[in-house]
Every structure is written in C-alpha cells, then in structure tokens.
Amino acid sequence: MNKLVKLYHTLGSPPSFYRIAGYFLTPLLLLALGLTAYGLVDGLFFAPIDYQQKDAYRIIFVHVPSAWMSMFIYAMMGIAAIMAFVWRMKVAEAVMMASAPIGAAFTVITLVTGMLWGKPMWGTYWDWDARMTSELILLFLYIGVMAMYAAFDDDPRKAARLTALVAIIGLVNLPIIHYSVEWWSSIHQKSSVKLTGSTGIKDWDMLRPLLVMAFATKFYYGYSMLHRARSYLLHTESQKQWAQAALGLDTPKKQNKEQSNG
Amino acid sequence: MIGRYWAICQRDLLAAWRRKAGLYQPLVFQLLIVTLFPLGLGAGAQTLSKVAPALVWILALLGTLITLEHIFKDDFEDGSLAMYVRTDLSLPLVVLFKALGHWLMVGLPAVLFAPVVAVLLHLPESAYGVLMLSLLLATPIFSLMGAVGSALTLNLRSGGLLLSVLVMPLLAPILIFGAGAVLETSLDNSAKGHLLLLSGSLVLTLTLAPLAAAAAIKVNLE
Amino acid sequence: MVEWFDMGGYEYFVWGSMLCFFVVMLADGLSLRSKKKQAERLVFSRFRRKNK
Numbered sequence: 001m002n003k004l005v006k007l008y009h010t011l012g013s014p015p016s017f018y019r020i021a022g023y024f025l026t027p028l029l030l031l032a033l034g035l036t037a038y039g040l041v042d043g044l045f046f047a048p049i050d051y052q053q054k055d056a057y058r059i060i061f062v063h064v065p066s067a068w069m070s071m072f073i074y075a076m077m078g079i080a081a082i083m084a085f086v087w088r089m090k091v092a093e094a095v096m097m098a099s100a101p102i103g104a105a106f107t108v109i110t111l112v113t114g115m116l117w118g119k120p121m122w123g124t125y126w127d128w129d130a131r132m133t134s135e136l137i138l139l140f141l142y143i144g145v146m147a148m149y150a151a152f153d154d155d156p157r158k159a160a161r162l163t164a165l166v167a168i169i170g171l172v173n174l175p176i177i178h179y180s181v182e183w184w185s186s187i188h189q190k191s192s193v194k195l196t197g198s199t200g201i202k203d204w205d206m207l208r209p210l211l212v213m214a215f216a217t218k219f220y221y222g223y224s225m226l227h228r229a230r231s232y233l234l235h236t237e238s239q240k241q242w243a244q245a246a247l248g249l250d251t252p253k254k255q256n257k258e259q260s261n262g
Numbered sequence: 263m264i265g266r267y268w269a270i271c272q273r274d275l276l277a278a279w280r281r282k283a284g285l286y287q288p289l290v291f292q293l294l295i296v297t298l299f300p301l302g303l304g305a306g307a308q309t310l311s312k313v314a315p316a317l318v319w320i321l322a323l324l325g326t327l328i329t330l331e332h333i334f335k336d337d338f339e340d341g342s343l344a345m346y347v348r349t350d351l352s353l354p355l356v357v358l359f360k361a362l363g364h365w366l367m368v369g370l371p372a373v374l375f376a377p378v379v380a381v382l383l384h385l386p387e388s389a390y391g392v393l394m395l396s397l398l399l400a401t402p403i404f405s406l407m408g409a410v411g412s413a414l415t416l417n418l419r420s421g422g423l424l425l426s427v428l429v430m431p432l433l434a435p436i437l438i439f440g441a442g443a444v445l446e447t448s449l450d451n452s453a454k455g456h457l458l459l460l461s462g463s464l465v466l467t468l469t470l471a472p473l474a475a476a477a478a479i480k481v482n483l484e
Numbered sequence: 485m486v487e488w489f490d491m492g493g494y495e496y497f498v499w500g501s502m503l504c505f506f507v508v509m510l511a512d513g514l515s516l517r518s519k520k521k522q523a524e525r526l527v528f529s530r531f532r533r534k535n536k
Contacts, residue, residue: 040502055491058498062505085477105512112508113501120497137431144428151418161481162414166428169410169474173432176463180435184442220509227516234523238530247524249531 014233015242017091021226028223035216043209050206056120063113065213066106067131069221070138073103076225077145078171081164090233093160096167097149098228102221104142110135130185134178141170156236266351267359274363284332288325288368289375295321296382314383315393315444319437321379322372322397323404329368330408330429331415331422333360334479338416347483354472357413357479361405361472369401385448392447392457396440399460406471407432413478436463 010016043061050057077099083092114132115125126132148166152159237243244250278284299317300310337343337360346356376397377390385393411429415421443456491498 044498044502049492054494056494056497058491059501062501066505101515102512105508109505109508112504116497116501116504120494137434140427140431144424144431147424147427148414151415151421151424158481158484162478165474165478165481166414170431172470173435176435177431180438180459184438224512224516228519231516231519231523234520234527238523238527239534243527244531247527249528 012089012091014090014094014237014240015246017094018230018233018242018246021230024226025223028219028226032216032220032223035212035219039209039212039216042212043206047206047209048203053121056117059113059117061209061213063110063117064210065217066109066113067135068214069217070103070107070110070135072218073099073106073221074138074141074171074174077103077167081167081171084160085164085168088161090236091229093157093164094229094232094236095225096164097160097232098225099221100142100145100149101228102224104139104146106217106221107135107139107142111139128185130182133185134181137177137181138174141174145170267355270346270356271359271363271366274360275366278363278367284329285367285371288329289371291328292321292325292372292375292379295324296379299383311384311386311448314380314385315389315448316441317383318376318379318385318393319397319441319444322376322401323433323437325372326368326401326404326408327426327429329364330404330412331425333364333405333409333412334416334475335412335421338482343416343479344483347479353476353479357409357472357475358468361402361409361475364408365402365405369405373397373401385444388450389444389448392453393444396443396453396457396460399457399464400436400440403436403464403467404433406467406475410471410475410478413475413482416479417482436460439463 011020040061044058047058047061049055077096080092080096080099083089084096111132114135118127118132119125145163145167149159149163152162234243234246296317303309303313334343337346347353373394376393380390380393407429408425410432411425414428415425418424439456439460443453443460446453446456
C-alpha cells in the first residue's frame with residue numbers, strides 16, 4: 001500500500017510525471033504502429049469474407065475500435081476531470097486536456113467510417129440511428145470541453161477547473177443521452193442492419209484483427225495522451241525551473257553554485 | 263430564511279418588468295421563425311401539422327436558449343454575485359432562485375405562448391394539453407441547465423455560442439422526451455412514458471444543476 | 485497485385501475508411517509535434533527573459 005501511495009505522489013508531481021511519461025512514449029508508439037500494421041493487413045487481406053455484408057464489413061476493423069476508443073477516452077477524461085476538480089492535481093488536468101483532442105479524433109473517425117459503411121448497407125450516408133446520433137452528440141461534448149478551455153486564454157488553472165466541471169457534467173449526462181437516444185430510435189424506426197449487431201462475428205479469424213486493432217488504438221491513445229500531457233505541463237509550468245531544466249536549460253544561479261562548490 | 267432568497271428572485275423579476283424587452287424578445291423571436299418556416303417549407307397544412315410537435319418544442323427551446331447567457335452575467339458584472347458568495351447564503355439555493363426567476367420571466371411565458379405557435383403550425387388539437395404539460399415540466403430544466411451554462415461562461419465576453427455548445431448535448435434527451443410526448447399524442451398514442459421520463463429529468467436536474475452551477479460560480483470568482 | 489485491393493465492389497468505402505483513419509491519425513500526430521514545439525518555444529522565451 002505504501003508503494004502505491006508513493007507512486008501516486010510521484011505521478012502527481014509534474015516534473016516526475018514528465019520524466020516517467022517520457023520513457024513510455026517510444027515503446028507505446030512502436031506498439032501502436034506495429035499492431036496497426038499487423039491488424040489491418042490481417043483484417044483487410046486475410047480475414048474471411050462476411051457472407052452477408054461481403055467485403056464491406058472490413059470497415060469494422062477501424063470503425064469499431066474507434067467507436068470503443070471514443071467512449072473509453074471520454075471515461076478516462078471524466079475520471080481525470082474528477083481528480084482535477086476534487087484534488088486540484090495538475091497532472092490530472094494535463095491528462096484531461098490531453099485526452100479531449102484524441103477522443104474527438106476517434107469520434108470523427110467513427111462518424112466518417114460509419115457513414116462510409118452506411119452508404120452500401122443502408123443506401124444512405126447518414127441515418128439517424130441510435131449509435132450514430134449518440135456518437136454525434138458525443139462529438140459535441142468533446143467540442144464543448146475543448147471550447148471551454150480555449151475560451152480562457154489568460155488563466156489556465158481556472159480554465160482547467162471549469163473544463164473539468166464541464167467534463168464531469170458530460171460524464172453524468174452521457175448515460176442519459178445514450179439511453180434516451182436508443183429509446184427514441186427504437187420507437188420511431190424499425191432497426192435496420194445494425195452495424196455491429198448483425199455481423200455476429202464469431203469467427204476467430206475475424207475477431208483477431210478486431211482485437212489487435214482495439215489494442216493498437218489503445219496504445220496510440222496512450223502515446224498521444226502522454227505526449228500531449230507533457231506538452232501541456234511544459235506550457236503551463238513554463239516559468240518553473242524544472243521545465244527549463246527538462247529542456248536542457250540551466251539557470252545561471254545554479255551554475256554559479258556548482259562553480260563555487262567545485 | 264427563504265425570504266432572503268426570494269428577494270433575489272424578486273429583484274430579477276422587478277428588473278425584467280421595468281426593462282420589458284427581456285420578456286417579449288424570446289416570444290418575438292419564436293414568432294419570427296414561425297413565420298419563416300411555412301414560407302420556406304412551401305407546403306400546406308398537412309406537412310406542417312406533421313412537423314408541428316417538433317417545431318413548437320424546438321422554438322420554445324431556442325427562445326429560451328438566447329436568454330440563458332444573462333442569468334448570472336449581469337449579476338457578475340455589477341458585483342452582486344460576488345456579494346452573494348461572501349454572505350452566509352447557500353450558493354446552490356441562490357442558483358435555484360435565480361433559475362426560478364429566469365423561469366418566471368422566460369419559461370412560463372414560453373409555456374403560455376406555445377398554443378399560439380401551435381395554432382400557427384396546425385398542431386392537432388388533441389395534443390395541446392400534453393404540449394403545455396410537457397413544456398411546463400421542461401422549461402424549468404431549460405432554466406436550470408441554462409444556469410449551469412451561464413455560470414460556466416459568466417467570465418467570457420462572448421460566451422453565447424460556447425453556452426449553446428455546452429447546453430445542447432444536455433438538452434437533447436429533454437427534447438427527445440418532450441417532443442416525443444407531443445408527437446405520440448398527435449398520433450393518438452399514450453404519452454405517459456415520455457412525461458414520466460420528463461418528470462424524472464426534472465427531479466434530477468433540480469437536485470444536481472444547482473450544485474454544478476454553484477461550483478462553477480465559485481471557480482469563476484476565485 | 486490488383487486483386488489484393490479488390491473488395492468486391494466496395495473498394496471506395498473500405499479504402500475510403502482506411503484513408504480517413506490514417507488522415508485523422510496523421511493530423512493528430514502533426515498536432516502533437518506542433519503542440520510540443522509551441523510549449524518548448526514558450527519555455528525558451530521565458531528562460532531568456534528571466535536571464536537577461
């Protein structure tokens with residue numbers, strides 16, 4: 001338990017978070033790139049054809065992992081927001097602000113690939129089906145979080161606290177939005193070909209690339225989030241000595257001290 | 263005790279009554295769009311009555327949306343909001359009464375105005391009762407959610423669009439329940455489920471929104 | 485070689501999705517770098533101002 005508490009405090013301090021996150025960047029990026037390459041080659045060229053949707057089903061290898069990520073990242077952002085708001089942790093603020101753009105990016109991918117899938121399957125690019133509608137509203141939630149932070153350019157701490165509040169409110173509302181939209185679409189239209197439901201992926205050769213891509217996107221999120229969080233910490237702590245030391249800048253005062261010591 | 267909170271609300275109402283513009287502007291806005299809509303649609307009564315349930319609802323929503331920014335902004339700018347925080351008043355209750363004031367100024371007139379809009383849009387007559395009831399349940403939610411949005415953006419010079427972006431996802435389920443209730447009634451179905459969900463949302467908003475708005479005000483005044 | 489990219493009439497949709505995925509990921513990667521450079525430039529300028 002003591003070690004855990006210590007780890008929490010170590011990761012909670014911007015300089016050590018910056019340093020430790022730095023070690024993870026390259027491995028995470030390599031894992032993400034490698035798994036993406038493997039997963040997509042496997043999924044696009046080797047996975048068997050779906051008897052119902054033919055080759056068009058191969059879109060799920062980017063669509064479904066992105067959809068999972070868009071929700072997973074919002075959850076991560078919400079947790080970071082709670083930590084940032086309750087304990088005023090700078091690192092949690094950084095993680096929250098770093099998560100928003102990647103989450104929005106995955107949401108955009110989900111929407112665009114969903115449209116490209118919808119055209120051959122439904123005969124239209126856009127159908128107000130429950131999943132796509134809640135995904136679109138999720139995009140607005142992400143935009144709201146980013147816009148809230150961007151609106152304050154003079155006071156990053158205050159902006160981060162208000163943004164955390166926006167993210168928490170969104171987190172509370174997300175289930176309500178999700179279920180209301182689902183309910184709404186189940187009343188007003190008979191469900192057409194469900195993008196994930198009807199494919200009924202049971203074949204391991206189809207499932208494997210999907211899982212590989214799910215891990216690849218998770219690793220990419222890890223890379224991108226840590227990268228952004230480091231930049232965020234450098235940006236907000238640019239006047240601190242550790243930030244300058246991290247970039248190889250030593251303050252003259254310290255140099256003098258070292259000289260007098262030596 | 264409650265009198266001090268009521269005084270805040272009363273002050274808002276008095277200010278609104280003297281200025282008048284805040285009272286009729288949302289209604290004029292609704293009327294303008296109602297006039298434009300059939301002109302743009304270029305269609306007869308049948309198409310109109312089909313889209314009427316959604317349209318009446320969206321208009322009430324938009325009419326409220328344009329007024330939300332000012333729930334706290336004016337109080338923030340003249341310093342009275344900072345005073346509320348420094349007194350021993352409970353901030354969530356202040357928020358609740360500010361939202362009540364806003365509802366009396368904007369929400370209630372919108373509910374009473376809805377039948378006028380509905381007549382212009384050929385809403386089936388059987389749906390009027392449910393329309394009023396659903397709006398009566400939902401307009402307090404608009405005011406409370408708006409209070410949260412206004413508290414978040416009170417420091418910003420042009421927070422209007424940001425407020426809409428923040429509030430829109432929160433109000434989407436309310437629109438689904440409310441417009442759905444009117445639609446079901448106009449199709450001769452029962453709207454009970456929709457109305458119950460709407461009441462549930464009202465209770466939830468009534469408990470959580472004042473806390474969220476109070477937290478936002480505290481951060482903004484730090 | 486060509487039959488590798490054959491998607492039974494769905495080429496446009498499948499490869500369009502892949503293209504979208506990579507374009508958005510690439511945009512994210514580029515914005516990462518610009519964010520980092522921006523932060524570093526700020527630290528450098530703060531440092532220079534402090535030690536003038």
